[in-house]
Amino acid sequence: MGNVIKKMVVGIVLGGILFGATNALGFPFVFQALFFGYAMLGAIVFMILDFPTLKPFGGVKAVGALLVFYAILSVVYIAGASMWPQYDPEDEKGKIEKILKPKREHYEAGKVEVLLQRAKALDEKAKELTARLQALGAAQAPADQKAGGEAAPTATTAASGGDIAKLGEEQWQLQECYNCHKLNGEGGKKRGPELDNIGNLLPAAEIARKILDPKSYKAEGFEQEYEKGKMPDKYKDLMEPKDVEALAVWLAGYKNASVNTPKPIKMK
Amino acid sequence: MMNQGQIVTNHGRQLAGRAALLAGCAALVAWAGMPDVAFAQEAAPQAPTAYRDIPYIGSRNLVWIIAQLHLLLAGFVLGVPIFAWLCEIVGWKSGDKRYDKLAKEFTKLLTSSYATTALFGGILLFLLIGFYPKLMAYLTDIFFPSFLVYCGLFLVETATLYLYWYGWDAMAEGSGKKFHIFLGFLLNVFAFFIMIVPNSWATFQSSPVVISEGSDFARAWAATWNPTWWPVNIHRLIANVVLGGYICGAYAGIRYLSAKSQEERYHYDWMGYVGNFIGVFGLLPLPFAGYWLMREIYQYNQQMGITLMGGFLSWLFILQAMLIGVLFLGSNYYFWLGITHRIPGSETQYRKPIMAMLIILLLCLGVWMTPHSLVASLEEAQKMGGTHHPLLGVFGVMSAKMTVSNLMVLVTFMSFIMYWRAGKQDTAGWAKAAKALMGGVLGLAAIAVIVLGVWGYFVPAIIRINYFSTSQVGIVIFVMLTITPLTALLLKSAKTTTEMVWGRMPPRAGYALVLNAVMVILLMTLMGYARSSSRVHWHIYGVMRDSSQYAFSPALGYAAALMALNTFLFCMLVAFIFWVATMGDKAKAAAGTKGSVEPGAIPAMAGGSPALDGPEADASEEKRPV
Numbered sequence: 001m002g003n004v005i006k007k008m009v010v011g012i013v014l015g016g017i018l019f020g021a022t023n024a025l026g027f028p029f030v031f032q033a034l035f036f037g038y039a040m041l042g043a044i045v046f047m048i049l050d051f052p053t054l055k056p057f058g059g060v061k062a063v064g065a066l067l068v069f070y071a072i073l074s075v076v077y078i079a080g081a082s083m084w085p086q087y088d089p090e091d092e093k094g095k096i097e098k099i100l101k102p103k104r105e106h107y108e109a110g111k112v113e114v115l116l117q118r119a120k121a122l123d124e125k126a127k128e129l130t131a132r133l134q135a136l137g138a139a140q141a142p143a144d145q146k147a148g149g150e151a152a153p154t155a156t157t158a159a160s161g162g163d164i165a166k167l168g169e170e171q172w173q174l175q176e177c178y179n180c181h182k183l184n185g186e187g188g189k190k191r192g193p194e195l196d197n198i199g200n201l202l203p204a205a206e207i208a209r210k211i212l213d214p215k216s217y218k219a220e221g222f223e224q225e226y227e228k229g230k231m232p233d234k235y236k237d238l239m240e241p242k243d244v245e246a247l248a249v250w251l252a253g254y255k256n257a258s259v260n261t262p263k264p265i266k267m268k
Numbered sequence: 269m270m271n272q273g274q275i276v277t278n279h280g281r282q283l284a285g286r287a288a289l290l291a292g293c294a295a296l297v298a299w300a301g302m303p304d305v306a307f308a309q310e311a312a313p314q315a316p317t318a319y320r321d322i323p324y325i326g327s328r329n330l331v332w333i334i335a336q337l338h339l340l341l342a343g344f345v346l347g348v349p350i351f352a353w354l355c356e357i358v359g360w361k362s363g364d365k366r367y368d369k370l371a372k373e374f375t376k377l378l379t380s381s382y383a384t385t386a387l388f389g390g391i392l393l394f395l396l397i398g399f400y401p402k403l404m405a406y407l408t409d410i411f412f413p414s415f416l417v418y419c420g421l422f423l424v425e426t427a428t429l430y431l432y433w434y435g436w437d438a439m440a441e442g443s444g445k446k447f448h449i450f451l452g453f454l455l456n457v458f459a460f461f462i463m464i465v466p467n468s469w470a471t472f473q474s475s476p477v478v479i480s481e482g483s484d485f486a487r488a489w490a491a492t493w494n495p496t497w498w499p500v501n502i503h504r505l506i507a508n509v510v511l512g513g514y515i516c517g518a519y520a521g522i523r524y525l526s527a528k529s530q531e532e533r534y535h536y537d538w539m540g541y542v543g544n545f546i547g548v549f550g551l552l553p554l555p556f557a558g559y560w561l562m563r564e565i566y567q568y569n570q571q572m573g574i575t576l577m578g579g580f581l582s583w584l585f586i587l588q589a590m591l592i593g594v595l596f597l598g599s600n601y602y603f604w605l606g607i608t609h610r611i612p613g614s615e616t617q618y619r620k621p622i623m624a625m626l627i628i629l630l631l632c633l634g635v636w637m638t639p640h641s642l643v644a645s646l647e648e649a650q651k652m653g654g655t656h657h658p659l660l661g662v663f664g665v666m667s668a669k670m671t672v673s674n675l676m677v678l679v680t681f682m683s684f685i686m687y688w689r690a691g692k693q694d695t696a697g698w699a700k701a702a703k704a705l706m707g708g709v710l711g712l713a714a715i716a717v718i719v720l721g722v723w724g725y726f727v728p729a730i731i732r733i734n735y736f737s738t739s740q741v742g743i744v745i746f747v748m749l750t751i752t753p754l755t756a757l758l759l760k761s762a763k764t765t766t767e768m769v770w771g772r773m774p775p776r777a778g779y780a781l782v783l784n785a786v787m788v789i790l791l792m793t794l795m796g797y798a799r800s801s802s803r804v805h806w807h808i809y810g811v812m813r814d815s816s817q818y819a820f821s822p823a824l825g826y827a828a829a830l831m832a833l834n835t836f837l838f839c840m841l842v843a844f845i846f847w848v849a850t851m852g853d854k855a856k857a858a859a860g861t862k863g864s865v866e867p868g869a870i871p872a873m874a875g876g877s878p879a880l881d882g883p884e885a886d887a888s889e890e891k892r893p894v
Contacts (some may be wrong), residue, residue, distance in 0.1 A: 053774040072834040082825030087580035
């Protein structure tokens, strides 16, 4: 038992030293507590190695001892997790609310007919946009490819500023395009091409077309990714036409020729 | 005219519709007495219902509890056949009947636990269809072909389980035994597929692959083979072995604590040892499987990886590090207690190496639980000069964590080797050279792991992840594959100086076994929360948003309370299953037909004594102070 007490004292002293040292080094309080707890955990393991053998319990006492043991573990676990710095779920709720508010309003209204009408109108709009994009794509894409992407489409260059650009950037963040595409030196580039020079290679209308139909273009060097369908075919369902347009216009403003954005090859 | 795909889809929808009807009936029956239950569809009867809720507890909490219990039970049901099958093989190969008896004892639990797992699976399905009809309709559309495969697997698994359990005595000898072991193999193969099919549904939610072209089967296959499917399959398979082992250990621990006779103490002490051994055996490769999973998550979606490791869930991994640390400490502690108490005269002999290993484990744990960036107030951050502490920040990165996790695995492995060798004296002429070689391999491995870890700070992440971290894992595996057979060869000709005596462990050994099992269950519940929260407000990441009132992720403290509740409920369920399954044995024992524990040969996995392991020897040992 003397050994146990000795180790307990050593543990407390060591914990105190760690607490004081972390305080002096400017650690946040939670870390000071964490260091103290860590020293105590070590001391407890050392102590129980020498702890005298307890008398075994039987029957109800054994069950009771186990329940008390579990209760202690649970309290330590819950208390530990609760004392950790917590993220505030309200932050996430705020973000969700921002995204979902307009959609909820439609659903909560519960007006099926209105929703159906709106869906019809959206569908027609989408068809119209696709037709427009196809017409534009047929006229501009070959010209761009012929010029090796050097000639910038004048119709889209001016659109890099203003509300539409802001909305485009928001969509980039919201749809998390950066997971697959690198832009401004940030994001991944393993599954999708780097896009800093996309404005010199594709006009906005064709970028929008690629977003709505990922099979419409293939990036040079990304044949496998294209075949595997790495770019999700979901944005036509997830995004409003104006959002697609804004994102495409915003991307078309990127014309950094020093970045080797792969050449897009028209497939459809 | 409809094509095959449309027919299958429509059939799926019809089935989902019928299932929803059944769910509705079940819900009505179950909640008939609850006047406050109100469904969202009442407000808008014509609109398609996306969500339903239940008062007080909330739909998410209820699904959380039921899903967690189902998953834990499933882990148990899939882990136990692996555990039982391994024990059966060891018993067959070594001729030690205790292993066969242990395997049979645990297989007996399977029949009742299998039914309980299926029951919770059914409840979960009804709740999901009831609470999340839109999501379930979407998943049914994509995965309907795999639903059929799943049903087929259940049929063959059930038939194999019946044959395996009821044929145990009929196929006890000769070629019958071989066929029985083959049945055990089949049982595990089917169980593995039963595990990986629903894994595809869950992993699809985190890393979906959606293709709009091709047949229904092609769509289902593409969705199934998503980037995190195999890492999760492997991780869960290993985790199930760990769960099965530690649950066996906990059961033995409880029985040991309440044992009335020396014979019982002898048996349950030995069973606890086997359970802990299999738990540790699975625990050693688990960090590597976890690392692979996280690597795939990062490759699939950097943002999701950041959310988990550097975002709002990063503190969850500090909690995980503490749980794993306690699990490593608990497992090693049990080995050390075994050396101290089961091998007379070794109380002081192994003290120094035990202390050294304990210090290394604690230091490693300290590094593992250091977060990458500290959550600090503006004032605190200014004081530190940023969110990365100048002194501690260096321990927060993956390079440091991989290094210490490898070192902890090495220490635990050496704990086991030390336990294995305890009480033995080498007699082989090449023993000295072999020991020098093992010491050299271990020392060099530890140095190489540390050097690679430190070097990892100075190379690009891609080199560190693809070459350095994998080399560290390779080194540790090399150590295990070199030292294990060398030790086995050495011990083959070794002389036993001190016999191992079962049934002498102090009661705290039983508590250590219970602690290990609780830690594993808590870890599994914690990782369930991590997997679900990493999707943030998406049902299917990037495809279908969660627009319910429960779309936000709960805070860690709140989640910890639910995890503790789920762990408690699961323990109660397992205790009930054990109680029900052993009821017949107790009745037999009371009627005087109680079978005696076989005083067997040397346990295959560690030192034992055919002479002293028996109850007769224990009677003389009872006089020794313990």
